[in-house]
Amino acid sequence: MEGYLRSDGRKGIRNVVAVIYTVECSHHVATRIAAGMEDDIHVIGFGGCYPNDYAAMMLERLATHPNVGAVLIVSLGCEGFDRAELARRVAATGRPVHTLVVQHEGGTRTTIEAGRAWVREARTQIASVARVPIALGDLVVGTICGGSDSTSGITANPAVGGAFDRLVEAGAVTIFEETGELIGCEYRMAERAITPALGEELVAAVHKAEAYYKVLGHGSFAAGNAEGGLTTIEEKSLGAYAKSGHGPISGVIKPGDIPAHAGCYLLDVIPDGEVRWGFPNINDNAEAAELMACGAHMILFTTGRGSVVGSAIAPIVKVCANPETYDRMADDMDVNAGRVIRGQGTLAEVADEIVDLVRQVAAGRPTASEQMGHQEFVLTYKAFLPIGPACLPLAQVAPAAQPA
Amino acid sequence: MARPVIMAADSDPRLLRLADSDNVLIATATIPAGEAVRVEGAVVRSPVSIPLGFKVAARDLGEGTVAIRFGMPIGRTTAMVRRGEMVHTHNLESLYMRTHARGEA
Numbered sequence: 055m056e057g058y059l060r061s062d063g064r065k066g067i068r069n070v071v072a073v074i075y076t077v078e079c080s081h082h083v084a085t086r087i088a089a090g091m092e093d094d095i096h097v098i099g100f101g102g103c104y105p106n107d108y109a110a111m112m113l114e115r116l117a118t119h120p121n122v123g124a125v126l127i128v129s130l131g132c133e134g135f136d137r138a139e140l141a142r143r144v145a146a147t148g149r150p151v152h153t154l155v156v157q158h159e160g161g162t163r164t165t166i167e168a169g170r171a172w173v174r175e176a177r178t179q180i181a182s183v184a185r186v187p188i189a190l191g192d193l194v195v196g197t198i199c200g201g202s203d204s205t206s207g208i209t210a211n212p213a214v215g216g217a218f219d220r221l222v223e224a225g226a227v228t229i230f231e232e233t234g235e236l237i238g239c240e241y242r243m244a245e246r247a248i249t250p251a252l253g254e255e256l257v258a259a260v261h262k263a264e265a266y267y268k269v270l271g272h273g274s275f276a277a278g279n280a281e282g283g284l285t286t287i288e289e290k291s292l293g294a295y296a297k298s299g300h301g302p303i304s305g306v307i308k309p310g311d312i313p314a315h316a317g318c319y320l321l322d323v324i325p326d327g328e329v330r331w332g333f334p335n336i337n338d339n340a341e342a343a344e345l346m347a348c349g350a351h352m353i354l355f356t357t358g359r360g361s362v363v364g365s366a367i368a369p370i371v372k373v374c375a376n377p378e379t380y381d382r383m384a385d386d387m388d389v390n391a392g393r394v395i396r397g398q399g400t401l402a403e404v405a406d407e408i409v410d411l412v413r414q415v416a417a418g419r420p421t422a423s424e425q426m427g428h429q430e431f432v433l434t435y436k437a438f439l440p441i442g443p444a445c446l447p448l449a450q451v452a453p454a455a456q457p458a
Numbered sequence: 459m460a461r462p463v464i465m466a467a468d469s470d471p472r473l474l475r476l477a478d479s480d481n482v483l484i485a486t487a488t489i490p491a492g493e494a495v496r497v498e499g500a501v502v503r504s505p506v507s508i509p510l511g512f513k514v515a516a517r518d519l520g521e522g523t524v525a526i527r528f529g530m531p532i533g534r535t536t537a538m539v540r541r542g543e544m545v546h547t548h549n550l551e552s553l554y555m556r557t558h559a560r561g562e563a
């Protein structure tokens with residue numbers, strides 16, 4: 055198993071060119087630059103015209119993610135995003151980076167042409183990035199559930215939890231998130247914290263989510279969850295929580311904080327301060343983006359109803375909880391955890407299968423969503439305060455969150 | 459691993475008990491409406507089909523009973539729920555926040 059060595063010492067499991075739009079007005083041009091080219095050109099960006107510290111931090115973290123080899127910035131020209139600062143930060147890592155400003159290039163056609171020429175050259179250049187041995191202990195693995203149903207908490211989520219425990223034992227960093235889907239589990243979760251003060255932070259993160267969703271008047275619960283047999287947010291939470299495994303919890307981080315030491319971490323995705331800009335994460339891909347900004351090389355995505363999404367930059371591994379969904383949508387799934395409910399396997403066997411697959415995907419095996427070209431990406435306005443001192447008892451992190 | 463998947467005692471093999479203290483059971487396959495189903499020793503018939511993954515009451519649950527799944531509270535009943543009856547949004551509410559659904563749910 056080999057990875058791509060980056061200047062900060064992290065190792066990538068992919069070597070993509072990121073084409074980054076810095077406002078919705080240059081999104082189409084960025085998409086057309088990548089269209090029809092190889093699958094390793096990934097479009098990400100921020101749609102807002104007005105600046106946001108969180109969005110700037112997120113794009114900086116993603117542009118310097120270990121799976122990214124080169125970066126093309128595509129700006130309209132008049133938006134608030136600080137494209138020069140992003141380019142400087144990427145250049146400081148030694149990655150090839152180039153900025154195209156549509157208003158300077160002469161419009162859509164000329165920018166697409168210039169962009170495609172640069173991307174072709176960058177691909178050749180990054181093909182020679184040093185390859186080094188990579189082990190499970192070098193990996194950061196995140197997890198999300200999407201399209202959960204009543205089987206999620208019985209099969210896929212506890213199986214991912216088992217895989218998380220095995221990955222941490224192998225020296226990896228694991229990250230679970232969506233504190234709004236841990237409502238009702240907070241005190242049990244706090245018992246796993248490596249210090250009592252961290253336990254209090256875990257409880258506080260969930261209570262922040264509960265207060266935030268109460269203002270919004272709607273929990274992290276979709277109509278399809280109920281159609282899949284889940285009745286209440288606490289029932290959904292109970293299933294979602296199982297993804298985190300049973301081992302100690304080493305910290306609470308916020309988007310952009312990159313844990314430097316093996317362990318299982320909770321990512322607090324709920325903005326700080328008053329409720330602004332709507333839902334904390336408007337869909338599963340907004341969650342994936344935040345896990346990637348915390349360094350996740352890949353994401354274990356559990357689904358009962360049958361999500362098909364992938365992601366730009368980090369491969370999504372689909373673990374299907376419901377055997378009927380798997381029968382119907384097998385092409386989109388990587389692991390059939392639902393077989394446990396039919397008595398055709400155990401959770402421990404599925405957990406082992408997931409760890410094996412993590413190893414293979416790290417070694418380059420494309421996941422189902424990668425094979426089908428899924429490269430979804432979503433980034434919205436948010437604001438965070440830096441994490442408190444009790445959140446990382448071992449101070450193992452490079453904090454990134456900017457003051458709101 | 460923890461979280462053993464076990465069959466419910468003296469019940470239809472399609473019903474799963476997730477923890478000893480649970481008062482709801484989980485259907486591991488769709489159980490058609492009207493079919494005779496043994497639930498913890500008693501034979502009952504549900505007027506609606508119980509899809510895979512859905513919950514049924516393991517015993518009679520009076521209005522206001524806290525439903526327990528995986529040994530954890532998942533809400534409170536809003537009506538009397540008889541043994542073998544489906545437990546879902548029509549008779550169970552969150553202790554935290556209201557569940558929204560599309561019209562058909």
